[in-house]
Amino acid sequence: MTTDERFIQIEGVSKLFGALRAVHDISFTIRKGEFFSLLGPSGCGKTTLLRMLAGFEYPSLGEIYIDGQPMSAVAANKRPTNMVFQSYAIFPHLDVRENIAYGLKNRKMSASAIEEEVDRALELIMMPTYGHRRPHQLSGGQRQRVALARALVCKPKVLLLDEPLGALDKKLREEMQLELRQLQREVGITFVFVTHDQEEALTMSDRIAVMAKGRVLQIDTASQLYEEPLCKEVAGFIGSMNFIDGKVVSTTDENYIVEAGPLGRFCVARREGSVLRSSVTIAVRPEKITVSDTPVAPRGENVIKGKMTAHAYLGDRNHYYVDAGTGSKPIAVAKQNNVRTGRNEDLVGCDVWLSWKPESSILLPLTDGG
Ligand SMILES: Nc1ncnc2c1ncn2[C@@H]1O[C@H](COP(=O)(O)OP(=O)(O)O)[C@@H](O)[C@H]1O
Numbered sequence: 385m386t387t388d389e390r391f392i393q394i395e396g397v398s399k400l401f402g403a404l405r406a407v408h409d410i411s412f413t414i415r416k417g418e419f420f421s422l423l424g425p426s427g428c429g430k431t432t433l434l435r436m437l438a439g440f441e442y443p444s445l446g447e448i449y450i451d452g453q454p455m456s457a458v459a460a461n462k463r464p465t466n467m468v469f470q471s472y473a474i475f476p477h478l479d480v481r482e483n484i485a486y487g488l489k490n491r492k493m494s495a496s497a498i499e500e501e502v503d504r505a506l507e508l509i510m511m512p513t514y515g516h517r518r519p520h521q522l523s524g525g526q527r528q529r530v531a532l533a534r535a536l537v538c539k540p541k542v543l544l545l546d547e548p549l550g551a552l553d554k555k556l557r558e559e560m561q562l563e564l565r566q567l568q569r570e571v572g573i574t575f576v577f578v579t580h581d582q583e584e585a586l587t588m589s590d591r592i593a594v595m596a597k598g599r600v601l602q603i604d605t606a607s608q609l610y611e612e613p614l615c616k617e618v619a620g621f622i623g624s625m626n627f628i629d630g631k632v633v634s635t636t637d638e639n640y641i642v643e644a645g646p647l648g649r650f651c652v653a654r655r656e657g658s659v660l661r662s663s664v665t666i667a668v669r670p671e672k673i674t675v676s677d678t679p680v681a682p683r684g685e686n687v688i689k690g691k692m693t694a695h696a697y698l699g700d701r702n703h704y705y706v707d708a709g710t711g712s713k714p715i716a717v718a719k720q721n722n723v724r725t726g727r728n729e730d731l732v733g734c735d736v737w738l739s740w741k742p743e744s745s746i747l748l749p750l751t752d753g754g
């Protein structure tokens with residue numbers, strides 16, 4: 385690996401707060417210029433890990449390297465990092481220009497050079513005419529852009545962002561996601577972005593580390609995480625997933641044959657590198673299932689009969705919930721509304737048949753309690 389490949393190296397890092405292990409033996413690398421996200425539910429250790437990168441906390445065990453340098457003896461203000469927080473940490477008594485210039489004042493820069501930097505930053509955040517406004521005269525999105533500009537003018541090698549869009553409403557957040565991604569491409573700085581919102585992480589990131597309980601479960605691109613999760617926890621956290629527990633009873637050239645008690649046998653396409661275990665769960669996404677109100681048996685597909693228990697109309701798609709005796713939860717099916725039917729037939733309470741292709745499902749190890 386070149387140094388750019390492991391621009392940030394996290395090696396065996398743990399963080400203990402008393403008896404609580406907030407971060408548990410984490411090791412991975414982040415590439416130079418990458419938009420890298422830490423994704424996981426609240427309390428899983430994302431902020432703690434980010435704060436260790438920033439130098440606001442130090443690992444109890446392990447070492448962090450940035451651009452080849454060990455960080456254990458480097459104070460926060462000497463690190464090539466800068467942090468943007470969820471709350472708008474900009475100074476209310478300073479106008480936009482003064483806020484952006486703040487971090488440059490301590491450097492040996494001429495007043496005119498600072499003015500130039502501020503102009504460029506204002507262009508970057510698309511607020512060239514807002515320089516003399518005060519924070520209270522700005523919207524939440526604009527304030528967050530100013531916080532970003534203030535961090536970016538300092539030209540950090542790494543920008544650390546802790547749920548920076550968390551306080552914005554949904555529409556604005558979606559706009560800002562695209563803007564932030566665009567801005568990151570323009571400046572080429574390595575971004576480490578923390579979020580608990582899976583859609584946000586999927587939209588923006590080159591790669592995502594999915595975290596739970598202080599550990600990293602999987603690091604991959606958005607599509608790999610969605611199509612090829614390695615465990616039940618990741619599969620259920622990224623999007624929604626149906627699970628059918630069973631046992632592998634045989635294999636053919638193409639498929640694993642899984643027996644799921646009274647539900648019968650299912651075929652799941654074999655994949656390279658997948659480890660065959662006896663106890664497994666079949667995982668299939670709602671949108672990969674076809675629902676029919678008449679008995680169907682598409683060639684080579686898995687079919688399961690059930691009773692529709694609920695139906696939700698979401699405008700662009702329909703969600704159906706079908707009790708097929710697969711466990712405590714009904715099977716979720718999503719169907720895109722790509723033809724204008726005018727009226728949605730109500731199948732709640734009716735028998736329905738679900739079908740999916742072997743290659744639309746994957747096998748995951750069956751873990752306890754999940
Ligand atoms: N300074 C601290 N002292 C004690 N416990 C902490 C401290 N900071 C975080 N924690 C605990 O560490 C765990 C991880 O917290 P955090 O990293 O903030 O999670 P996240 O950002 O993923 O929501 C939580 O249980 C939290 O309560």
Ligand SMILES: [Mg+2]
Binds near residue numbers: 431
């Ligand atoms: Mg946090």
